[in-house]
Amino acid sequence: MTSDIDLGGPRKPTTRTREGGARSHTKSRNRANFIQRWALLGVWVVLIIVFSVIEPNTFLSMQNFQSLLGSQAILLLLTLGLMVPLTTGDFDLSIGSVLSLSAMVVAVLNAQHHWPVGLAVLVGIAIGLVVGLVNATLTVALRIDSLIATLGMGTVAAGITLWVSDSQTISGVSDALINAVVGFRLFGIPIEFYYGLIVCVALWYVFDHTSLGRRMLFTGRGRKVARLSGVNVSRIRFGALVTSGVLASVSGLLYAGTSGAANPGAGEPLLLPAFAAVFLGSTAISSGRFNPWGTFIAVYFLSSGITGLQLLGVSSFVQNLFYGGALIIAVVFAQLARRRHARNDED
Amino acid sequence: MRHVLSVEHASKHFGGVIALDDVSFDVQAGEVHALLGQNGSGKSTLIKCLSGYHSPEPGWRLTINGTKIERPLHPGEFRQLGMSFVHQDLGLVPSLSITENLRAGVIVAGGLSRIRWREQYRIAKALLDEFEIDIDPRDAVETLRPVDRALIALVRAVDELRRWKGSAGAAEGGVLFLDEVTAVLDRAGKNRVGALVRRIVADGAGVVVVSHDLKEMVDVANRITMLRDGSLIATVDAAEYENPSGIESLIELMTGNRRDNGAINVERRATPPGDRVVAAISDLTGSLARKFSAELHEGEVLAVTGLVGAGWEEIPALLFGARRAEAGTLTLDGETFDVARMSPGNAISHGIGLVPANRQEDGVVSDLSVRANVSLPVLSTFMAKGRLVAREERARIRAVLDGYRVVPPDPELEIQALSGGNQQKAVVAKWLNIKPRLLLLQDPTQGVDVSARERIQDIVWRAARAGMAVLYASANYEEVAAVADRVIVVSDGVITTEIVGADITEDAVTAACLRGAPSGLEEVA
Numbered sequence: 001m002t003s004d005i006d007l008g009g010p011r012k013p014t015t016r017t018r019e020g021g022a023r024s025h026t027k028s029r030n031r032a033n034f035i036q037r038w039a040l041l042g043v044w045v046v047l048i049i050v051f052s053v054i055e056p057n058t059f060l061s062m063q064n065f066q067s068l069l070g071s072q073a074i075l076l077l078l079t080l081g082l083m084v085p086l087t088t089g090d091f092d093l094s095i096g097s098v099l100s101l102s103a104m105v106v107a108v109l110n111a112q113h114h115w116p117v118g119l120a121v122l123v124g125i126a127i128g129l130v131v132g133l134v135n136a137t138l139t140v141a142l143r144i145d146s147l148i149a150t151l152g153m154g155t156v157a158a159g160i161t162l163w164v165s166d167s168q169t170i171s172g173v174s175d176a177l178i179n180a181v182v183g184f185r186l187f188g189i190p191i192e193f194y195y196g197l198i199v200c201v202a203l204w205y206v207f208d209h210t211s212l213g214r215r216m217l218f219t220g221r222g223r224k225v226a227r228l229s230g231v232n233v234s235r236i237r238f239g240a241l242v243t244s245g246v247l248a249s250v251s252g253l254l255y256a257g258t259s260g261a262a263n264p265g266a267g268e269p270l271l272l273p274a275f276a277a278v279f280l281g282s283t284a285i286s287s288g289r290f291n292p293w294g295t296f297i298a299v300y301f302l303s304s305g306i307t308g309l310q311l312l313g314v315s316s317f318v319q320n321l322f323y324g325g326a327l328i329i330a331v332v333f334a335q336l337a338r339r340r341h342a343r344n345d346e347d
Numbered sequence: 348m349r350h351v352l353s354v355e356h357a358s359k360h361f362g363g364v365i366a367l368d369d370v371s372f373d374v375q376a377g378e379v380h381a382l383l384g385q386n387g388s389g390k391s392t393l394i395k396c397l398s399g400y401h402s403p404e405p406g407w408r409l410t411i412n413g414t415k416i417e418r419p420l421h422p423g424e425f426r427q428l429g430m431s432f433v434h435q436d437l438g439l440v441p442s443l444s445i446t447e448n449l450r451a452g453v454i455v456a457g458g459l460s461r462i463r464w465r466e467q468y469r470i471a472k473a474l475l476d477e478f479e480i481d482i483d484p485r486d487a488v489e490t491l492r493p494v495d496r497a498l499i500a501l502v503r504a505v506d507e508l509r510r511w512k513g514s515a516g517a518a519e520g521g522v523l524f525l526d527e528v529t530a531v532l533d534r535a536g537k538n539r540v541g542a543l544v545r546r547i548v549a550d551g552a553g554v555v556v557v558s559h560d561l562k563e564m565v566d567v568a569n570r571i572t573m574l575r576d577g578s579l580i581a582t583v584d585a586a587e588y589e590n591p592s593g594i595e596s597l598i599e600l601m602t603g604n605r606r607d608n609g610a611i612n613v614e615r616r617a618t619p620p621g622d623r624v625v626a627a628i629s630d631l632t633g634s635l636a637r638k639f640s641a642e643l644h645e646g647e648v649l650a651v652t653g654l655v656g657a658g659w660e661e662i663p664a665l666l667f668g669a670r671r672a673e674a675g676t677l678t679l680d681g682e683t684f685d686v687a688r689m690s691p692g693n694a695i696s697h698g699i700g701l702v703p704a705n706r707q708e709d710g711v712v713s714d715l716s717v718r719a720n721v722s723l724p725v726l727s728t729f730m731a732k733g734r735l736v737a738r739e740e741r742a743r744i745r746a747v748l749d750g751y752r753v754v755p756p757d758p759e760l761e762i763q764a765l766s767g768g769n770q771q772k773a774v775v776a777k778w779l780n781i782k783p784r785l786l787l788l789q790d791p792t793q794g795v796d797v798s799a800r801e802r803i804q805d806i807v808w809r810a811a812r813a814g815m816a817v818l819y820a821s822a823n824y825e826e827v828a829a830v831a832d833r834v835i836v837v838s839d840g841v842i843t844t845e846i847v848g849a850d851i852t853e854d855a856v857t858a859a860c861l862r863g864a865p866s867g868l869e870e871v872a
């Protein structure tokens with residue numbers, strides 16, 4: 001294609017004139033926006049109260065909370081990574097497999113080949129970097145749909161995981177890594193939670209307080225507008241896919257450190273929860289945008305719900321119901337909100 | 348001769364606007380009939396009454412292939428009556444093959460019965476062979492050149508008419524309507540389509556063509572019906588205009604030789620632009636424009652215009668790097684750039700701004716705030732110590748919105764909450780806010796109401812006089828006459844006319860565009 005721009009010329013009349021209107025709606029719209037911003041947080045609090053009343057001894061216990069915050073840090077980090085390319089308009093379906101692969105490589109190098117754990121960790125991160133680079137090259141330079149490119153790369157990564165592990169769970173990861181991930185506690189919460197928190201704060205800073213964040217937003221929402229405004233959209237999309245690859249591999253390290261072992265199928269079941277949480281998170285805080293704090297709340301809202309239900313004795317199929325349902329409901333909500341805006345603009 | 352189509356007393360009102368006023372005309376079997384008139388003269392409205400898209404006012408009478416009708420047509424009814432329509436967008440599905448496009452009607456009607464692909468290919472091939480179109484019917488339409496796409500759309504319409512003939516048992520007849528189908532084609536393409544049109548009428552059909560290319564119409568048509576402001580002016584024999592002064596006479600017939608609208612820009616022209624050359628474009632070549640060269644002076648509004656598809660419309664996008672140029676240079680305050688290697692980011696950093704034609708696609712992200720939309724190209728100026736200073740951004744953008752009278756001047760509203768005119772003002776403000784040395788505009792008032800249109804013209808004109816150079820590309824000749832200090836007319840990709848100062852009137856611009864190749868007016872080497 002030689003052109004990225006419509007040259008104009010005749011087309012069906014699109015004139016829409018509407019003055020007034022905008023202001024009379026502001027008040028009710030402000031209230032609606034407020035409710036939407038904080039609804040997810042509110043529902044999370046209600047959920048905690050309900051489970052605490054029903055299961056005061058188990059759910060309400062401090063220990064339960066602390067372990068919940070710690071163990072979900074893996075999903076949090078994976079989800080925050082996914083949020084980055086989604087913001088710039090690309091999918092990354094390879095993150096689950098990258099998690100498995102990086103955890104497995106660390107376990108194999110460290111436990112089986114006795115590499116120093118530091119070196120094994122670097123190789124684990126390098127794997128996320130490489131997968132991210134390949135994803136980005138396929139998507140941005142070769143213009144392959146990100147859905148297809150990352151689906152393919154994810155499957156390749158899953159294959160390599162099975163190959164290097166011989167389809168076995170590999171245990172015996174060095175205590176140094178375990179200590180670095182769950183060895184310390186701050187306010188009773190394992191240190192890995194704070195890793196997730198740091199990434200969350202960093203992304204919030206970039207998204208909300210830098211011009212890079214704004215350019216990422218425009219790249220995802222209106223690629224042509226961004227390009228015509230001087231944004232280097234290729235570089236931004238490239239960077240976003242590399243970021244999600246690296247963060248997925250870091251969450252693989254957390255996984256290896258948390259369990260002291262690597263399981264070849266560790267990451268794939270987290271792909272859907274990650275999508276559910278990002279989309280659900282986009283209905284909160286900065287409503288209508290993928291945003292770190294909404295994502296943070298969504299991850300813990302979903303896992304609290306599941307933990308509570310499991311304590312009630314509901315069997316494990318509930319997890320699928322919960323995550324799948326949340327994804328669909330989140331997307332429906334986002335769509336309805338968009339339509340409400342559109343309707344307001346027509347009258 | 349027998350007519351295949353006759354329309355009597357067709358009128359159409361839109362609220363208070365009379366778009367079509369008691370128009371009558373007829374088409375003979377075997378005739379190519381051109382429908383001419385300036386933009387807004389009612390050609391498309393007339394055609395849409397015949398396709399059943401619009402309901403004409405009561406009192407019209409339509410005789411089509413022997414059937415008399417005095418009521419509005421139902422949508423889709425035109426098929427049973429033996430009419431077929433091709434519009435500028437051609438109505439082809441680019442990703443499907445030529446065969447699938449050509450045979451769409453038959454294939455879709457087949458329901459669950461097996462499609463005999465080999466037979467469909469054979470039929471498609473036979474059709475292409477018959478009209479001497481040398482393309483493989485298995486190719487996807489998107490791989491075709493524009494001219495071949497137009498030919499395919501025409502062949503499909505002809506095929507539909509034949510099927511109608513078969514089912515109606517008619518020996519001849521059928522009417523094909525072509526509304527600005529050749530607008531984006533070059534001269535050779537237009538000739539190719541013209542040749543196909545002549546073949547179509549050979550077996551007794553009638554063809555009605557709309558085009559602004561007068562040469563093309565005189566060449567291909569038997570008769571010409573001229574509309575002006577919704578009224579019928581005359582139906583004439585095309586042969587009478589096949590002489591050197593024929594085109595001039597047609598232009599006169601079309602514009603009615605009004606000579607009273609030259610005063611629009613008098614106040615503005617009282618303050619002439621400067622002499623210093625700010626930007627020099629040299630040998631710019633794109634996919635339509637060839638070797639375009641021009642100089643822009645400090646404070647000057649230079650308009651580039653022409654018929655749709657003539658090549659002028661790509662010039663802003665080429666200069667900005669939004670569309671890949673084949674060759675050309677741009678010299679800005681003494682610094683020379685290779686336009687073929689320009690990118691938007693590059694252009695902006697050298698002080699070039701582009702207001703794009705399609706606001707929805709290229710101009711704004713409609714569900715983001717006015718502030719975010721307007722500040723995007725200057726975001727880095729709001730960064731301090733690695734942080735975007737939101738307060739400063741908000742204050743600055745509010746001042747910009749106030750300055751350009753964007754209503755309401757609330758930077759936090761989603762930009763889609765603004766009227767089209769105010770959105771466009773915000774887009775113009777966004778680009779003026781980068782303080783460009785050269786501002787490029789592409790049809791900047793498209794889909795904008797009249798008051799906002801005047802406001803935008805005024806903003807652009809004032810900004811120019813404040814010291815920048817402005818290149819204004821538009822096919823709205825009235826607007827061009829109102830805003831430009833100088834007008835360059837492009838026909839078939841090359842500059843044919845330059846109009847300066849007090850000679851710029853809507854009619855002069857219109858005439859120069861219609862005339863195409865220079866005859867009479869000074870030629871620009």
Ligand SMILES: Nc1ncnc2c1ncn2[C@@H]1O[C@H](COP(=O)(O)OP(=O)(O)O)[C@@H](O)[C@H]1O
Binds near residue numbers: 364365389393
């Ligand atoms: N749907 C519509 N609503 C209101 N006015 C219309 C509509 N369609 C066309 N018009 C007006 O009717 C007149 C004739 O337009 P049109 O038939 O499109 O002209 P042409 O095809 O000759 O350029 C113009 O003044 C135009 O603004």
Ligand SMILES: [Mg+2]
Binds near residue numbers: 391
């Ligand atoms: Mg028209």
